[in-house]
Amino acid sequence: MPVVRQAQFSDLEGIVCVHKSAFEGFFLTLLGPRFLSKFYSIFIEHSSSSLIICEDDDNKVVGFAAYTITPDVFFNFMKKKHGAVLGTLMLPAILMHPLQTLRKVIRALKYRGDQTESMSGYALLSSIGVHPSVKGKGIGSQLINFMNNDLRAREVTAVYLTTDVHDNAATLAFYKKLGFSEHSQFTQSGEREMYRLTNTLDN
Numbered sequence: 001m002p003v004v005r006q007a008q009f010s011d012l013e014g015i016v017c018v019h020k021s022a023f024e025g026f027f028l029t030l031l032g033p034r035f036l037s038k039f040y041s042i043f044i045e046h047s048s049s050s051l052i053i054c055e056d057d058d059n060k061v062v063g064f065a066a067y068t069i070t071p072d073v074f075f076n077f078m079k080k081k082h083g084a085v086l087g088t089l090m091l092p093a094i095l096m097h098p099l100q101t102l103r104k105v106i107r108a109l110k111y112r113g114d115q116t117e118s119m120s121g122y123a124l125l126s127s128i129g130v131h132p133s134v135k136g137k138g139i140g141s142q143l144i145n146f147m148n149n150d151l152r153a154r155e156v157t158a159v160y161l162t163t164d165v166h167d168n169a170a171t172l173a174f175y176k177k178l179g180f181s182e183h184s185q186f187t188q189s190g191e192r193e194m195y196r197l198t199n200t201l202d203n
């Protein structure tokens with residue numbers, strides 16, 4: 001039976017593998033495996049964030065989630081401490097696809113979690129992915145439940161995430177089933193319609 005636990009640095013290869021298949025064609029995926037590995041390692045490193053995995057009976061990573069209880073502090077830390085390395089790791093992708101990446105890189109530099117003032121104190125679910133070969137088997141739910149329990153233990157009362165408004169019915173159904181509801185909408189980079197979804201963590 002698949003088991004969820006906190007990730008270790010040795011899990012990063014498996015996490016990157018799941019990310020690449022779950023988020024095919026997405027901006028972060030385009031930045032390459034070395035970038036992804038560094039990016040996710042920071043969720044292990046920082047005290048306000050967590051990286052969790054779901055592994056199957058053969059100890060293979062089949063799903064993961066990354067979250068932080070202080071998005072603003074966390075992304076500031078990421079930029080200040082690791083910005084130079086992350087910048088170097090994304091250079092090949094920028095050179096290969098300058099038009100696709102440059103605008104998004106500029107947005108990433110300003111990114112602090114897309115939180116509104118009314119969401120102060122909310123944790124951010126930054127990323128969740130399940131390998132396509134095991135989708136629909138309850139692994140995503142297991143990851144969310146583990147995260148919710150961890151957040152409750154850290155006295156966090158609510159969690160939010162951002163996700164696409166369009167062509168995203170399955171993911172929206174997943175979040176709705178897990179108790180998330182629409183908080184607000186915004187336009188990312190002047191073109192991508194996004195929802196902010198929130199979930200209250202009852203004790």
Ligand SMILES: CC(C)(COP(=O)(O)OP(=O)(O)OC[C@H]1O[C@@H](n2cnc3c(N)ncnc32)[C@H](O)[C@@H]1OP(=O)(O)O)[C@@H](O)C(=O)NCCC(=O)NCCS
Nearest residue numbers: 022128129130135136137138139140141163170173174177
């Ligand atoms: C979204 C994702 C994490 C869900 O993980 P999962 O393990 O497939 O989800 P679960 O099996 O736990 O599904 C739980 C519930 O969500 C809903 N759901 C999941 N997939 C669905 C689908 N394709 N269509 C409709 N509802 C769906 C169902 O209500 C399901 O409950 P049920 O099986 O009792 O009906 C996974 O599909 C994924 O990695 N997708 C690609 C990456 C992604 O979009 N991540 C989110 C970015 S914002």
